[in-house]
Amino acid sequence: MNKKNNRNIVLEEYENEFSYTKNKSNLNIEFNRVAFIFFVFFAISIIYSVQLLHLGSLKKGKNIIKTSINKKNYRADIVDRNGNYLVKSVSSIDIGISPADVIDKKRLLVNLKWIFPNKDYKEIEKKLNKNNFFKFEKKISSANYEKIMSLGDKAIRAKEELTRLYPQENLFSHIIGQIDDDNNGISGLEKFFDNKLKKSRKVLQLTVDTDIQFLIRNELIKFKEIFRAKGAAAILMNVNTGNIISMVSLPDFNLNERKTITDDNYINKVTKGIYELGSVFKTFTIASGINEGLIEPDTEFLDSKKSISCGKNHQIGEYDDRMPPDLTVEQILIKSGNIGSVRIIRKVGVEKHKSFLKTIGILDKIDFDLEEVGKPLPIDWNEGCKLETIAFGHGITTKILQLAKGYSIIANGGYDIKPTLIKKNLTKKNQRKKVLRNDVSKKMKSILRKVVSEGTAKLVDVNGYQVGGKTGTAEQVTDSKYSNIKINTLASIFPSDNPQYVLVVMLESTKIAKEYVYEYRDGSGFKLKGSPRNTAGWTSVEAASKIIDRIGPILATKYIEN
Amino acid sequence: MKKIGLTSILILILFTSLVKNSTKEIEDRIYIISENIRSLKIQFEDEVLEYNYLSSPKKLIKHQSQYFEHNLVKIDIMRIKKISLRNDSLKITDFIEKNQVNE
Numbered sequence A: 001m002n003k004k005n006n007r008n009i010v011l012e013e014y015e016n017e018f019s020y021t022k023n024k025s026n027l028n029i030e031f032n033r034v035a036f037i038f039f040v041f042f043a044i045s046i047i048y049s050v051q052l053l054h055l056g057s058l059k060k061g062k063n064i065i066k067t068s069i070n071k072k073n074y075r076a077d078i079v080d081r082n083g084n085y086l087v088k089s090v091s092s093i094d095i096g097i098s099p100a101d102v103i104d105k106k107r108l109l110v111n112l113k114w115i116f117p118n119k120d121y122k123e124i125e126k127k128l129n130k131n132n133f134f135k136f137e138k139k140i141s142s143a144n145y146e147k148i149m150s151l152g153d154k155a156i157r158a159k160e161e162l163t164r165l166y167p168q169e170n171l172f173s174h175i176i177g178q179i180d181d182d183n184n185g186i187s188g189l190e191k192f193f194d195n196k197l198k199k200s201r202k203v204l205q206l207t208v209d210t211d212i213q214f215l216i217r218n219e220l221i222k223f224k225e226i227f228r229a230k231g232a233a234a235i236l237m238n239v240n241t242g243n244i245i246s247m248v249s250l251p252d253f254n255l256n257e258r259k260t261i262t263d264d265n266y267i268n269k270v271t272k273g274i275y276e277l278g279s280v281f282k283t284f285t286i287a288s289g290i291n292e293g294l295i296e297p298d299t300e301f302l303d304s305k306k307s308i309s310c311g312k313n314h315q316i317g318e319y320d321d322r323m324p325p326d327l328t329v330e331q332i333l334i335k336s337g338n339i340g341s342v343r344i345i346r347k348v349g350v351e352k353h354k355s356f357l358k359t360i361g362i363l364d365k366i367d368f369d370l371e372e373v374g375k376p377l378p379i380d381w382n383e384g385c386k387l388e389t390i391a392f393g394h395g396i397t398t399k400i401l402q403l404a405k406g407y408s409i410i411a412n413g414g415y416d417i418k419p420t421l422i423k424k425n426l427t428k429k430n431q432r433k434k435v436l437r438n439d440v441s442k443k444m445k446s447i448l449r450k451v452v453s454e455g456t457a458k459l460v461d462v463n464g465y466q467v468g469g470k471t472g473t474a475e476q477v478t479d480s481k482y483s484n485i486k487i488n489t490l491a492s493i494f495p496s497d498n499p500q501y502v503l504v505v506m507l508e509s510t511k512i513a514k515e516y517v518y519e520y521r522d523g524s525g526f527k528l529k530g531s532p533r534n535t536a537g538w539t540s541v542e543a544a545s546k547i548i549d550r551i552g553p554i555l556a557t558k559y560i561e562n
Numbered sequence B: 001m002k003k004i005g006l007t008s009i010l011i012l013i014l015f016t017s018l019v020k021n022s023t024k025e026i027e028d029r030i031y032i033i034s035e036n037i038r039s040l041k042i043q044f045e046d047e048v049l050e051y052n053y054l055s056s057p058k059k060l061i062k063h064q065s066q067y068f069e070h071n072l073v074k075i076d077i078m079r080i081k082k083i084s085l086r087n088d089s090l091k092i093t094d095f096i097e098k099n100q101v102n103e
Helices: A024-057 A060-069 A105-115 A121-130 A142-150 A188-192 A194-199 A210-226 A278-291 A329-334 A338-348 A350-359 A386-391 A400-411 A438-454 A540-558 B002-054 B057-067
Strands: A085-097 A134-140 A156-165 A231-238 A244-250 A307-310 A314-317 A468-478 A481-494 A501-508 A517-519 A527-529 B081-086 B089-094
Touching (some): A085 A142, A085 B002, A105 A121, A134 A142, A134 A156, A210 A231, A210 A501, A210 A540, A210 B057, A278 A338, A278 A438, A278 A481, A314 A338, A350 A386, A400 A481, A438 A468, A481 A540
Antiparallel strands (some): A307 A314, A468 A481, A481 A501, A517 A527, B081 B089
């Protein structure tokens, strides 16, 4: 029994045979379904997102501009200060003929002759026989386009082109300039702003006024004929901002004709022409002396001789033998004395006067908005008589534009300005750089006014405008020698108590006008027939007076808010 | 939590797509209007060009001499008057006072 009960009990570690295992197959099916649905949603959302991004990147407004700008030969328009078009790019249609596609040449020629009767049809017939495509007519009108297309001839090909129109024709020829057949600017603003005009759609607004430009040009043409001048030029500029309201150079040319100009007489005489301008420089001599504190308007220069020597036996005399020996500084400018000017400049000295001329922008090449800018000839200041001749504007060259700048600085209180043709926001007075002493402007304005009311520029004393200014008659240098050809200039400012404008008028190579009648402006009603001399006082001064007569009321009323 | 995040992103994407789809219609209308404005602007610019040409000083002077018997007269600045309204009454003064240009 015990034996039976002696059974060994073996305790084994209990191992549960049940083990939970993930039913991989079933769960995978469920997970894949979710992933699939998620994937579908994800894919849809990606497609939507891509579409969204695509739609978002499309800015239709910009696209419109881009397609327009990319048009071949596109150039931005140019307008004057009042928004009148001076240059406009417009679509035009050119008509060409492909002779290979002509069915009936005779019939085509008859039809073309009916629409364009003034063309040379013998030449066109020759071209038709050559079988090469040729341009029949450029820039046709819409009426003629309708007619020619109604012929229904498949040999006629119309091509739309962009072309440049100049509605004011000659009026702004030197300012706007020309472009070549490849749409590149070759002169004027068209050249200077070539890239900007090609790339930007924004119109370029200028400071010039079409009406004033027209009036000045008309008067200049008139006086160029009266005094049989070779050329003429004028600039009207705001003395405070440097904004050029008008700039005329004669002769000029019609921009729509696109002529190739090789004659030097057609240069821009305001910016490119380099001249010795004579006595208008005496203003700078006196202003330089006042700026250095060496002279005052009433400083006296006594016992001046009739001539003065300098360098190697060089004699400087007066143009008028009746010049008094005792003159104040003021009288020297009023009477335009050479000897007095020489005595003043000797007081100032080379370095100080050189520095003064540099300060008012006379000596260096000017930074301007046109390519056609001349560089004044270099001056050898150590040359025997150089300083003395510069005192009365000989032996020194500059441009009319720089002369206008110099007079502006003297008139505006001594602030530096940059002449410009591009309309910008007005420069605040306190941002401008003062380059001259406070009293220079005040004293010079008074003297310049007296030059007009009592001196050599009496004919420009237009009632109501308080014109101040200085005349300059210079002999032109030809073949390194002074000739009889005269450059007559008037540099004027008005109104002289608070100058707003500088007007410079230049007539080149003038002759005496025997038939012209001068009307004196002193209230006497005196009239004089025939010009006694062909100097500035009788030529450019008279032209300037008529210009101020015309433009004065417009300037006074139209720009009163400026 | 992740599911809520994913679902909300999906809902947002769908919602944005729907909104964008509806704005597309507005964009189309804007496009059509801007195209019309563009062509009108070109037309307007051409009209202004024509006006500038026909009313240029050169043309006006030509027409004046062609159609009118009398010549144009220049204005004497001393005869220009200023009209100003003060206390409901008009006051007329000289444009140039004391021989000075009023600018």
